[in-house]
Amino acid sequence: MSAVTDKYHDPLMCLLRTPDLAQGFTPEQWNLALGQAEQAQLMGVLASQYQSSLSRLPEIVQQRLAWANSLVEHQQRSVKMALLQLFDALGMYSPMLLKGAAYQVAGTPNVAGRMMADIDILIPKQHLQKAEQSLWLHGWDNRGKTPYDEKYYRAWMHELPPFVHQKTGIVLDLHHHWLPSSCRWQFDINEVFKKASFCAGSPFLIPDIKDLCIHSAIHLLTSGEGDKGWRDLRDLYLLSELTQREHLLARAEQFGLFKPVTKVLLLAEQLFGQEPVSPTVSWSLKAMLPAHSSYQSWQTSGAKMRFYCQAHLLRMPLPLLLPHLMRKAAARYAKA
Amino acid sequence: MLKLAAYPEQVRAALKQQGLFLSLPPFVIQVRCSSNALADYFTRIYANHEFFPQPQVASFNIELKHERGLRRWLKPQIRFYQNEHAPFYSMPESHAPILWEWGLNYCIAAKYHACLTIHAAVVAKNGEALVIPAPPGSGKSTLCALLCSHGWQLLSDEFALIDLSSQQVQALPRPISLKNQSIDVLREYVEKTQSHGRFSAEFLGTSKGRVALYSVPSEQLAQNQQSYPIKRVLFPRYCQGLHCEVTPISPAQCLMQLADNSFNFAVLGQAAFICLAEVVASSHAYSVDYGNFNALLAQLDTLP
Numbered sequence: 360m361s362a363v364t365d366k367y368h369d370p371l372m373c374l375l376r377t378p379d380l381a382q383g384f385t386p387e388q389w390n391l392a393l394g395q396a397e398q399a400q401l402m403g404v405l406a407s408q409y410q411s412s413l414s415r416l417p418e419i420v421q422q423r424l425a426w427a428n429s430l431v432e433h434q435q436r437s438v439k440m441a442l443l444q445l446f447d448a449l450g451m452y453s454p455m456l457l458k459g460a461a462y463q464v465a466g467t468p469n470v471a472g473r474m475m476a477d478i479d480i481l482i483p484k485q486h487l488q489k490a491e492q493s494l495w496l497h498g499w500d501n502r503g504k505t506p507y508d509e510k511y512y513r514a515w516m517h518e519l520p521p522f523v524h525q526k527t528g529i530v531l532d533l534h535h536h537w538l539p540s541s542c543r544w545q546f547d548i549n550e551v552f553k554k555a556s557f558c559a560g561s562p563f564l565i566p567d568i569k570d571l572c573i574h575s576a577i578h579l580l581t582s583g584e585g586d587k588g589w590r591d592l593r594d595l596y597l598l599s600e601l602t603q604r605e606h607l608l609a610r611a612e613q614f615g616l617f618k619p620v621t622k623v624l625l626l627a628e629q630l631f632g633q634e635p636v637s638p639t640v641s642w643s644l645k646a647m648l649p650a651h652s653s654y655q656s657w658q659t660s661g662a663k664m665r666f667y668c669q670a671h672l673l674r675m676p677l678p679l680l681l682p683h684l685m686r687k688a689a690a691r692y693a694k695a
Numbered sequence: 696m697l698k699l700a701a702y703p704e705q706v707r708a709a710l711k712q713q714g715l716f717l718s719l720p721p722f723v724i725q726v727r728c729s730s731n732a733l734a735d736y737f738t739r740i741y742a743n744h745e746f747f748p749q750p751q752v753a754s755f756n757i758e759l760k761h762e763r764g765l766r767r768w769l770k771p772q773i774r775f776y777q778n779e780h781a782p783f784y785s786m787p788e789s790h791a792p793i794l795w796e797w798g799l800n801y802c803i804a805a806k807y808h809a810c811l812t813i814h815a816a817v818v819a820k821n822g823e824a825l826v827i828p829a830p831p832g833s834g835k836s837t838l839c840a841l842l843c844s845h846g847w848q849l850l851s852d853e854f855a856l857i858d859l860s861s862q863q864v865q866a867l868p869r870p871i872s873l874k875n876q877s878i879d880v881l882r883e884y885v886e887k888t889q890s891h892g893r894f895s896a897e898f899l900g901t902s903k904g905r906v907a908l909y910s911v912p913s914e915q916l917a918q919n920q921q922s923y924p925i926k927r928v929l930f931p932r933y934c935q936g937l938h939c940e941v942t943p944i945s946p947a948q949c950l951m952q953l954a955d956n957s958f959n960f961a962v963l964g965q966a967a968f969i970c971l972a973e974v975v976a977s978s979h980a981y982s983v984d985y986g987n988f989n990a991l992l993a994q995l996d997t998l999p
């Protein structure tokens with residue numbers, strides 16, 4: 360067993376790094392690992408990892424991985440169907456897929472078993488209003504937000520209020536940029552459109568592989584959600600292997616994002632690279648731990664809080680952020 | 696494996712410590728519970744079920760935990776967790792058994808995708824299954840419990856688990872959850888016939904009113920995991936004062952209604968549709984409005 364992963368405390372990371380160690384797992388370790396995987400949205404990834412050696416695992420493990428597999432297949436089918444409908448609504452506005460949907464259509468190596476919460480699409484800002492109206496006509500609804508939330512999205516964010524399809528319940532985020540308008544980092548998003556291309560069998564634009572990596576990295580930093588951090592860092596690690604490091608960093612430099620991209624790449628390598636370290640070695644890695652009680656400590660909570668605050672400071676400058684957070688807190692208090 | 700009824704002390708200790716590893720094929724369920732209410736229920740109502748004395752890999756990891764704070768001492772509340780996720784509001788501690796039953800239903804409905812799962816009661820006679828899909832409140836459980844006292848065997852009062860390749864329905868017999876007046880109807884019947892059916896305590900003031908769980912006598916249970924071909928599908932509606940009106944419905948309509956009552960029809964996609972198409976092609980479907988159980992029972996024996 361590798362000295363850096365303690366399979367008694369961290370059975371999930373142990374399985375992700377060294378799948379063969381599954382053979383020595385006790386029932387207690389399996390229960391813990393599967394529980395952690397569910398919280399981290401990595402059940403599907405485990406299922407695809409053991410697809411060819413499933414029969415060597417305990418029967419109930421096989422059962423649970425097969426259930427996860429059914430869900431992943433269902434989701435990939437639904438996304439495929441939704442994309443067909445979305446092209447009807449958005450086809451004339453040169454739509455580009457981002458994140459999970461882009462990985463699925465491009466067939467990148469991180470897609471096997473990957474679960475996603477919504478579909479992300481990017482279109483040039485000048486088409487935004489028409490695209491929104493077209494989505495309404497095609498059954499995608501984003502009404503019902505409070506006036507403040509409307510303003511939050513439309514004035515400061517890089518996306519419209521999320522759309523929900525009336526029949527299928529699928530959620531769509533329509534972006535005009537990768538970064539909020541109020542974000543401290545900015546770059547010309549047209550550069551991304553210039554390098555994007557089509558994949559066989561899909562009418563949607565797909566970003567260049569280097570841009571997929573950069574988006575994956577800065578999305579993690581600006582979202583402030585570390586609970587699914589292992590999934591996102593695994594994405595970045597597997598995507599970055601498809602490109603040359605110096606080209607990737609040169610592209611990040613061009614966008615003025617050299618430092619943040621290098622930082623997230625380092626985290627991805629620490630977890631999934633050749634010389635892995637313990638997933639609790641630093642504050643930044645602690646913020647990425649799954650939301651499972653086995654990882655709970657005051658340090659994890661602190662790390663997650665710090666990560667959340669940093670992300671919000673990136674999204675909005677302090678004079679904008681403070682009133683926003685107070686408003687959110689008041690709304691939550693009023694609701695409770 | 697050990698029988699629950701024979702080891703009440705172990706059951707009680709396991710529930711409070713590493714968990715009781717309950718065998719309910721095709722599932723192994725890890726249950727922990729900080730209250731004794733569940734241990735007593737298990738040894739009485741799940742008396743003939745078995746558990747593993749050693750830890751196992753579990754299909755579901757369930758925990759019923761006391762809510763913290765002052766209420767812990769004044770008016771103890773208990774909450775259901777499946778892998779640390781709490782899908783329901785908390786309930787009074789004494790309601791732990793129904794929280795367990797409803798929680799397990801939630802787990803099966805949300806997670807089990809090896810079969811097509813349909814919200815239905817299922818009983819069998821002469822090796823042929825009768826599936827009774829229905830929304831809550833239509834008298835499905837009462838009908839199911841009464842049928843079991845009249846020569847039918849219980850497969851499940853909650854789930855039709857249909858195998859995608861054989862289209863047969865699998866038995867997963869568990870206690871039947873009876874509500875309000877149904878409890879009195881059944882209690883009266885069980886006393887009159889001196890059957891060995893057992894009732895749990897009654898739970899008052901739940902979101903479904905008064906609830907009791909009824910454990911069907913073992914001779915009325917289908918063998919766990921045994922499969923039966925589906926011969927009839929019945930959509931019942933209880934109408935007080937009415938005798939019994941049976942209307943045949945078309946295979947297409949039956950398919951749509953089964954799909955509507957399914958938990959994972961969309962998840963399984965095309966395979967589920969093909970399976971249901973086979974089911975409706977080889978079975979008869981009826982919609983039944985009834986107010987008199989004996990009339991329905993007599994009709995059932997004559998229907999193809």
